Amino acid sequence: MADYAKPLPEITAESKPFWDACARHELLVQKCRACGTVQYYPRGVCAACWSADVEWTPSAGRGRVYTFTVTYRTQARGFRDELPYVLAWIELEEGVQVMSNIVAVDPAKVAVGLPVRVTFDDVKEGFSIPKFTAA
Amino acid sequence: MKPQALIAGVHEFPERKTAKSMLEIQALSARAALEDAGLGKKDVDGYFTVAANPGIGPLPIVDYLNLNPKYIDGTTIGGSSFVAHVNHAAAAIAEGRCRVALITYGSTSRSSGVAVGTRERISGDYLDQFEALYGTSTVGLYAMVARRHMHEYGTTSEQLAEIAVATRTHASLNPLALYRDPISVKDVLASPMISAPLHLLDCCVITDGGGALVVVHPDLARDLKKPPVRLLGSAEAIAHTSGGRRDFLVSAAAESGPRALAEAGLSPRDVSMAMIYDSFTITVLVTLEDLGFCKKGQGGAFVSGGRIALGGELPINTDGGGLSSNHPGMRGIFLVVEAVKQLRGECGERQVRDCRVALVHGTGGALGNRHSGATLILGRS
Ligand SMILES: [Zn+2]
Numbered sequence: 001m002a003d004y005a006k007p008l009p010e011i012t013a014e015s016k017p018f019w020d021a022c023a024r025h026e027l028l029v030q031k032c033r034a035c036g037t038v039q040y041y042p043r044g045v046c047a048a049c050w051s052a053d054v055e056w057t058p059s060a061g062r063g064r065v066y067t068f069t070v071t072y073r074t075q076a077r078g079f080r081d082e083l084p085y086v087l088a089w090i091e092l093e094e095g096v097q098v099m100s101n102i103v104a105v106d107p108a109k110v111a112v113g114l115p116v117r118v119t120f121d122d123v124k125e126g127f128s129i130p131k132f133t134a135a
Numbered sequence: 136m137k138p139q140a141l142i143a144g145v146h147e148f149p150e151r152k153t154a155k156s157m158l159e160i161q162a163l164s165a166r167a168a169l170e171d172a173g174l175g176k177k178d179v180d181g182y183f184t185v186a187a188n189p190g191i192g193p194l195p196i197v198d199y200l201n202l203n204p205k206y207i208d209g210t211t212i213g214g215s216s217f218v219a220h221v222n223h224a225a226a227a228i229a230e231g232r233c234r235v236a237l238i239t240y241g242s243t244s245r246s247s248g249v250a251v252g253t254r255e256r257i258s259g260d261y262l263d264q265f266e267a268l269y270g271t272s273t274v275g276l277y278a279m280v281a282r283r284h285m286h287e288y289g290t291t292s293e294q295l296a297e298i299a300v301a302t303r304t305h306a307s308l309n310p311l312a313l314y315r316d317p318i319s320v321k322d323v324l325a326s327p328m329i330s331a332p333l334h335l336l337d338c339c340v341i342t343d344g345g346g347a348l349v350v351v352h353p354d355l356a357r358d359l360k361k362p363p364v365r366l367l368g369s370a371e372a373i374a375h376t377s378g379g380r381r382d383f384l385v386s387a388a389a390e391s392g393p394r395a396l397a398e399a400g401l402s403p404r405d406v407s408m409a410m411i412y413d414s415f416t417i418t419v420l421v422t423l424e425d426l427g428f429c430k431k432g433q434g435g436a437f438v439s440g441g442r443i444a445l446g447g448e449l450p451i452n453t454d455g456g457g458l459s460s461n462h463p464g465m466r467g468i469f470l471v472v473e474a475v476k477q478l479r480g481e482c483g484e485r486q487v488r489d490c491r492v493a494l495v496h497g498t499g500g501a502l503g504n505r506h507s508g509a510t511l512i513l514g515r516s
Contacts, residue, residue, distance in 0.1 A: 007257065009264035019264075029379075040379040041265040047378030067286070067383065067503075069278035070331040071270065076255040079270035087275050087330075089383070089503075096379030099504070101269045112286040129268055 004123040006078030017056050018042045022128045025120045027059040029094055040096040061118035062135060063092040070107040086110050090132050104133045140225035140236075141356060141363035142513065144172025144349035145472040151313045151342040151461055152245050157187065158199045160241030160345035165200060168347035173360025174235060181206040181233030181350075183220035184240060185465065196239070206233040212373070212507035213499020214412060217348065217467035219509040222369035224350040234352040241345030242463035251341050251464055252414075253329065256501075266504060274338055274415065276503030278330040280383050281417040285332060287384060287432065292332055294435035295416040296323035299336050299458050301444040302413065306455025308445075308485035313340050314459045337416040339457035339466070346468040348475075356516075364475045367492070368399030368512035375505035387508025388425035388496055395510035396427070401492060403427045406512075408477055408487040409449060410470035412498040413456040419443075422496055423451075426510070445485060453477060453485045467497035471511065478515040491515055 011019045021028045029040045034051035046054050068088035074080050086102040088110070102110050103119065115135040120128040146167035148160050155163070161184070169175055182204040186192035192209030206227050210219055217238055224236035244251055252274040257267045284290045300320055306312035318336065326335040356363055372390035375381070396402060403426060411426075413419045420434035428449060429437040437443075443451045452458070454473040457466045474493035476482050493513045500506030 006270065007255070007263070007267050009268060011264065012261065014261070015264060037378065041262065041376070043261075067279040067283035069275050069282060069333075071272065071275050071278075071329070072331070073327065073329045074253045074255075074270060074272050074275070075250045076253075076270040076272055079255075085270055087269055087271065087279065089279060097376070097381060098379070099266050099269055099271070112283065131269075 004078065005081065008124065008127060014044050015042060022120060022130055023126055025128060027061045027118045027130050028056045029059045029092070029096055030054045031057045038094050038096055040092070040098055060093050063090045063116060065102065065110065065112055065114045065116060066091040066097055067112055068102060068110055070110070088132070090116055101131045102133065103131045139369070140228045140350050140366045141353055142221070142348060142366065142471065142475050143351045143355065143359045143363045144168040144170070144174065145475045146171060146347045147311070147469055147472045148241070148345040149311050151344065153243065153343045157241035157243050157345065158196055161196055161239040161347070162200055164241065164345050164347035165237055165239050168349050171361065172349040172351070173358065174349060178235045179237045180204055181224060181227055181236035183208045183224055183236060183238040185209065185216045186211040204233070206236070214414065214465040215467045215497025215499035215507050215509040216465060218470060218495055218497035218511055219371050219507065221348065221350055221366065221471060221511055222371055222509060225366050225369060228350065228352050234355065236350040238348040238350065238468065239345070240465060240468045242465065243343045244464040245341050245343045249341065249464065252338050272330065273501055274333055275330040276501035277415045277417055278333045279503040280421065281332050284384055284417065284421065288435065290420070290435040292324055293320050294439055295337055295420060296320040297439045298413070298416040298419045298443065299323045301441070302452050302456040302458040304444055305453045305485055306459035309455045309460055312455035312460035313342055333415055333417065339414050339462040340459065342461040342463050344461045344463035346472055348468060348471055361479060362516035364478045365514045365516065366511060367401070367514045368395040368397070369510065370394035370398065371507065371509040373505070373507050383503060384421065384431070386421050386425045386498065386502055387506055388422045388498070388510065391508045391510040392426035392496065395512050399512035401512060405492050406449065406494045407490045407492050408453060409451045409494040409496070410474045411451050411496050412466065412470060413452055413458050414462070414498065416458070418498055418502060419451065421502060422498060426494065426496060445487065450487050453482060453487060465499070467499070467509070470495045470497055474513050478513055
């Protein structure tokens with residue numbers, strides 16, 4: 001756990017509620033109180049209308065693989081020691097896409113449309129990274 | 136129609152691996168492009184390049200070149216930047232802000248050992264914490280678009296390989312190209328898988344290189360050494376993650392392409408040849424669809440059967456492209472150089488017959504998260 005060689009999130013005030021929730025193993029998305037749009041990645045304004053009145057809302061953490069790639073060669077820190085790995089865009093039930101890794105699934109079994117659920121990788125004290133696995 | 140501006144001079148730095156610096160490459164290219172135009176250093180009053188230094192952009196290169204431009208643009212939106220610079224230069228010229236715009240690029244990606252496609256893609260901004268954590272690389276981001284295209288439309292690795300094969304055939308006719316030995320679809324499929332479904336030969340090469348373009352006011356036409364190429368239409372666009380609701384199979388070309396063609400009053404059928412940014416084979420396939428050369432989803436069939444090779448219906452990337460000729464980190468400038476040479480009939484063995492209209496489309500960034508698209512429609516004098 002202390003040896004996590006992959007990049008860690010640089011948490012700022014803007015993203016702290018998201019990462020605090022991850023540490024509790026809860027995946028958050030945002031909903032705009034002005035126009036009702038649900039968005040991901042989280043940010044200080046609604047991407048649709050720029051209202052600053054956005055609220056955090058829990059995601060069920062379920063979705064499907066929108067697309068993915070199995071990477072066999074990379075220089076990416078940490079990942080180069082764990083080849084191959086799966087990078088993916090997941091479409092959550094809430095309708096938004098999330099970039100993540102598909103873990104604990106044979107890469108040969110990953111397909112577009114595969115139902116997945118969030119799982120948290122507790123990489124360091126206070127740091128849990130949302131990843132996805134077969135539902 | 137009335138040209139917005141003329142492309143009067145071009146130059147491609149010939150070396151693929153060099154001991155020269157990125158600044159030196161740009162100075163030598165600038166001089167050669169101005170010579171090609173029949174103009175000189177003293178004529179330059181507008182200057183455009185990418186920001187090699189975050190925060191100060193073109194300042195060091197302007198100092199090195201000892202220029203005193205009246206108009207400066209350091210727009211940096213990935214490999215398409217230089218295509219966008221032509222659009223910006225035309226706007227500046229039309230506004231009367233400058234008359235002779237110089238655009239340059241230089242890079243030593245190869246000699247400095249930059250693994251452009253497979254290195255960790257970290258931008259140092261807020262977005263990293265939602266993407267870079269997961270091992271993003273340039274090739275991985277494009278590979279995700281290829282996978283989705285295969286899923287939606289049944290596109291195959293063989294069809295993507297056709298693009299690499301046709302491009303290599305063109306490279307075999309370009310004495311400057313990095314790789315000139317012909318390859319087959321089988322060779323592409325047998326090359327190592329980098330980020331599935333993209334193989335090594337689906338990816339562009341890494342070289343040193345650079346070049347320069349000279350864009351001028353239409354009034355200067357008579358002072359030029361060669362018949363200038365006319366800019367008939369130009370447009371740019373950005374496509375991104377859209378708050379988490381993006382159709383990743385539609386690129387910025389779907390926005391910029393139709394706008395540039397409309398400005399020129401032309402349709403895809405009028406295009407004699409196209410220079411399409413080929414960071415990866417999938418980049419070309421998606422771009423051709425979005426520019427309207429075929430319907431969305433039919434790119435795989437479109438690129439097969441020799442249609443995009445010399446002698447085909449729409450020859451593309453006749454210089455051998457980024458896939459086989461050169462790709463020094465960014466390649467937009469070469470798209471314009473080759474299109475101009477084709478329109479002037481200077482391409483020798485790889486000349487497109489009766490080349491009247493060329494379309495240039497640059498893609499910068501990554502199709503799989505965010506990218507820019509810049510389209511130019513160029514016509515011969
Ligand atoms: Zn809103």
